Amino acid sequence: MWKTVVRRLIIMIPQIILLSMLVFTVAHFMPGDPFTGIIDPNVDAARLEELRRAAGYYDPLHVQYFRWVGNALQGDFGRSFAQKVPVTTLIGARAMNSIRLGIVSTVFTYAIALPFGMLSGRYNNSWFDRFVMIYNYVSYAIPTFVLALLFIYIFGYQLQWFPTRGSASPVIPKGTAPYYWDMFYRLLLPGFTAGILGTATTTQTLRNEVIDAKTQDYVRTARSKGVPENVIYNKHIFRNAFLPIASSIGFIFSGLLNGSVFIERIFAFNGMGDLFITSITSRDYSVVITLVLFYGVISIIGSLVSDIVLSLVDPRIRIE
Template identity: 25%
Template sequence: MPALVRIGRTLRRTLLQAVPTMLGIVILNFFLLQLAPGDAADVMAGEAGSATVETMAALRSRFGLDNPLLTQLGHYLSNLMQLSLGFSPRYGMPVADLIAQRLPGTLTLMVVALMVAILIGVVLGSLMATFAGRLPDRVLSVFSLLFYSIPSFWIGLMLIVFFSVKLGWLPSGGAGTIGSRLTGLPALLDKARYMVLPATSLALFYVAIYARLTRASMLEVKNQDFVRTAYAKGLTPFGVTARHILRNALIPITTMAGMHIGGMLGGAVVVETVYSWPGLGRLAFEAVMGRDFTVLLGILLLSSLLVIVANAAVDLVHAWLDPRIGAR
């Protein structure tokens, strides 16, 4: 089957599944958030220090918080049909504009962390599979278990203590030098310095997963008949590993990478809070504390969309790695 036909079939199947999935996510998230105590009016009144009953009623009426739940849901779905995510009572601006300000920082952090995790995880997993049962495999397995077991916030704090406080090599928080007017390559390098620690903190947990998964997948693929055939043809061990073993072992790794998009966004809440990184994770934390459920719904909707897009990309990668998958 031609490659374009496989890709078209994969995209069509993904789109048909995405629409009802997104609708179900929106409705479920809406009702779950209504179970939380309080609302934005309560928080705004608390921050002001005092508020009368009339003031509270006026705030709720202004933002539609006093309407029945089904009416609020209907208004929200109507706004979505008009490509609007609503208005934030706490920030006093459209949710779409608020998310647009924070989205680039989170996407950059997630992409860098995921690339680092996959690259280092695959390299370590390949070494573990090559020296399976020997000392290098055992040492790397211990480190993988440590990275998997230690919470990301603790790793983040220890990285700050070591690289920022003790050595002074890297900044402890933020996304760039305050007041800097750098442009071009110097500006890029300045932002890269601020991203090293947060991206490392977010990636280390997933490095352990990809390393163990790569090891298990490569050991399984090594026993397949086509690998023995490749060796019988006189191919070098490196050629067999790179062209046959590793390529087939990447299928479960790409599957897990697509599944980890949502989990990585959840982990970004902790990492962005520790490093004061201006992203969606920190915005979600602020929205929860401020009971700004409109902002939180927008973030959850966007997160779900990112997961669906990531899974669609994974399906396309699978169709490229193994044509038999795209032909189904």
């Protein structure tokens, strides 16, 4: 088991190096220089040229790359042009907000998709199965903003169950228990919305896997042992049908994190997605580049998590 994890961690190193090169190349083609937006435009051109040279703007590409990597490893991703603060300061707190939202969405996704998939697979062609099929089509096809606005209207405006905007209350004192409870409470509506949007693939995959698994010989063996039907489904069939789901668990999480760009915008949720859109519209390149790198790393970690989970549940792919 540990061999699998270590091996998988080692594979991550070249992946991240490649990603950083890609991001660096993209950054290189972006307009502007290190002084864009932070220096008085009336500065003499010769003086500006001198400053650029001193900052290493004309250094060979590989020198620039390694300097960037070196700084990044020390947590220095440059400064935001627009907000005049270090990028890390800007991202730090928002990253935590987004990760919290990602976790809540993932929990909602599985809380819906697992029972739906299991039951519609077990009772395929029943009315419940047909209901789940329609649910899948709708949740897959509906645009994020439509569902988000609908939920805001129903749960936030009409029923007034949830606050409709923000990730934290401006009035409750920070660091107190009610403050954290409020933070969690504010995650529910955006988390539920994003969670629903992510269910279709998992539900459909699980349903098909269950239908496939229930005709397998090992299920017949279990029956011939006198194992009750519920145990057959919850133990034998579920564990096998879950394998492809397990392999996508990390992707679901990173997907929800990336996809939360729109959710965060609509719920005015103070997360990375919201920052991403703001930075793009204000051409705040150093922030955009860092976020691209961050999302890339999240995706790589997502696939790492998937592989580890899969090797936990499927003994056949463990490296002994």
